[in-house]
Amino acid sequence: MAPASPLPMDPIAEAKRQWVAHGWADTADAMAAFSSVMRAHQLMYGRVDAALKPLGLSYARLELLRLLSFTRDGALPMASASARLQVHPTSVTSLVHRLEKDALVRREAHPSDGRATLVVLTDAGRQVAEEATTVLNAEVFANPGIPAADLPVMTAILARFRRNSGDFTDPVEYPEPL
Template sequence: MASPTPLPLDPIAEAKRQWIAHGWADSADAMAAYSSVMRAHQLMYSRVDAVLKPLGLSYARLELLRLLSFTRGGALPMASASARLQVHPTSVTSVVDRLEKDGMVRREAHPTDGRATLVVLSDLGRVLVEKATTVLNEEVFASPGIPAEELRTMTSILARFRRDCGDFTDPAPTPDPL
């Protein structure tokens, strides 16, 4: 996604300048922020994709494998995976279809809920998710291109934005022990 050679000016800064020049100054900062986040997403996704593609994974496939690996038994109902990944059930079905075809997961009937299907991490999937996570940590997350303190600030700002948009709620405080 990155340009082969850097542009001689920041197109988002130029768009902001144009926004102001056209009488939309009250919206210029938000337009620039939204545009910056979307462009940053493209740049970040490109880095992640370049690392995962040689392993035969997309970020969506990695997310599902990683989610399953975090569970006690390596299994989760498909509906729970959809909710935790914050994607439509159809998207989870599509990812599971591809992972199942590659032997990374399998579907099983839920032992107590006849309506539910479990997606279960296979041994092959467990090996691949560990390898992919190691490579991703080494090649992307260890050197993200943003200083650690700024990463924490950025994450905090974006979490607040996400929460305020209804993406999640803060957990209730844990009561003090008696």
């Protein structure tokens, strides 16, 4: 969250200056980049949280609702939801439990795999996901505070970092069907 009033200086630039002064010039740029991304995350998450709070949602809850809404049947095995959201299965179970309490999702037995449980989007969940997306688009994504031309560059840089960190692999490109 942003401070009540802006600081009179950039604390990350000052930390970088101190890093160099203390003999760590070879890692100062990386420290400043990492610190900047972590602070940017705090600022971005604060904006998203403020937009979603009136709807009783966190970003994690909305991510699961949106993921389900993007599927053909509004349902996914819990393990698939965990993998796609890149969170531990325990976190998905906790999210599903809270969303169930609000009647936004329900659990069902998997029709062909007796070991799996499906998480299914309810009509109320679909409606809340649509409302929340409208709010986020209007209050956050339409004016992200980053010039529009910089967004694809920023996304590409971060995707490259994520890929190189083992977050994902590039998809296999299949030839066009005959």
